[in-house]
Amino acid sequence: MHSTPEASEKRTIVERNGALGHIRLNRPKALNSLTLDMVRDIDEAMDRFESDHDIAVVLISGEGERGFCAGGDIRAVYDAGRAGSAAPIDFWAEEYRLNARIARYPKAYVAFMDGIVMGGGAGLTVHGSHRIVTERTRFAMPETGIGFYPDVGGSWFLTRGPGELGTYIALTGEILGAGDVILAGLADHHVPSECFADLTDELAGLSQCGAAEVGAAIATFVTEPVPCTLALVRDEIDRLFRFDTIEEIIAALEEESSDFALKTLETLHRKSPLSLKVTLRLLRFGTSSASLEECLEREFSALTGVMKSHDFYEGVRAAVIDKDRNPKWQPASLDVVTEADMEPYFTPSPQPLFSES
Template structure:
């Protein structure tokens, strides 16, 4: 049998570990390690991250925490949606347990007592946004593709999206949530979801610089180390449409947004309307209501509570299972939504997503 020090054995063992946790100098590292699954989050990974935060927060030798994704494709494509689909179909408590612990982790990031650095490189979607957007130092690159695409699978933008997509003036957050549009680095910066741009080719040297900080380094020291590697990003692609987005999405009913897009008739409006027509009508209505509640909310925890309560209805809905079937299982990209049209979605169907949970996240 090969020895435990055999490089091939060591590499194979590392490949089976979903979260690689280590200290490199003054840097506590959390490396999401499911590259073949685009580092999609499992319950085990959520628990690994929670434990790592506890350990790094208590370790006096750790000045900052860094989260990255293994592989070349991105930080994280979201939660393990197949597990949620299978668990929901089977009637197990796995989906609810996952959401409960994931959402609590989202809230935990903002309370971390040390700088939390996130490399939002490549694909950053859904739960991947949740493990990065609450960081103190959020870094995007020329490869960043950030999105909350849940309305396309019969779900809604979660992990606190009704908080972080509503903290800015205007309606860019509403646009991003309803359309699921992929945001470039410049767009993420314009939307307030990231802080600085660092070319992907400089990330390795930035890690070295952060690891070389003294154990007692402050957030300002971390900022200075990052600043030495930053550049100006390419121009935003969606943000230039902000005046139109603010005007066309400034309604509290999805039907009014669609009507405004139709009246406008510009190429951007027509393209946006066509995108909305591919999404679950029920998900669009639930998402917009969550966003409007989030805009009035006083805390991230309140938004997470609303979103967690809404997941109960997700597990009972036709559109979630149909959306995952079309996108992940059969991959025919042809979901048959029910109801099929916005006008057919009833108030009762939407209200089912807004019943308080009997077991709240933050009692």
């Protein structure tokens, strides 16, 4: 995978403080973007904390003030994929298994979602038992803008919130503030960033306890976030994004004259047409899925399509490498995306992520 000048630094700091097991992502210059080694570090730390009877709660946070985690190291995935390496698939397999583990972790798992939380950063936080946002939180699933789809269980957690907010978030990649993240069911509490040190001390001082005691400790720091913006357009979102095809959603938006509809149309027209279709289909499958693991399995299978696609490499080129923000998608429009184009994304993987037993 792609190396950086930070390679010699410790990218994951694992500490014990009283009853608290603390995992700190430590790539602040890269917005704490994830590498395979970091995924393994987190998993190993969770092993250690789970078996330690004196640890009551696990906390994960990101170093620096800009972001908790901006996602996977997408440049590394791009370079490895271009070289024909299997490293990206190995990364995603271990990342997705970690996402599932977080969701079923037997101890309280507190995620401090300060700053940017995108893609893989959502996978480390949204599945936790206690999800905290701050006034600096900027949450997004921006994958349709790079020829990808919301993964890390996105087809599960974006379909469990109220109405069609998850559909809107997945397709548009809209950046959300703290209040909107809570409204969408992706976080639980708002705590000012300046309270982080005191919150950490409070959690460290807990004795053997359960989720309720952890929740009570967090509650002493909770404040109201700034007013939600999505709440103002909630009815429009539910009405315009309820359809099962992108074409129907576009048509519904085109019939509206509101500022929201016009802005949303402009946003969707910039996204990969293929990614929009794949994403919506994954979401609709996710709605009727029985478990997070089922959704992760389907998302993992879809990676075959990603690694063979034109749009993923073109999207990363335009956003990360050349930074011209002008991707040339293939297919170029929704009307020429065929079932054959989508088939590689919906062919089950011969090597399942999770045991069927």
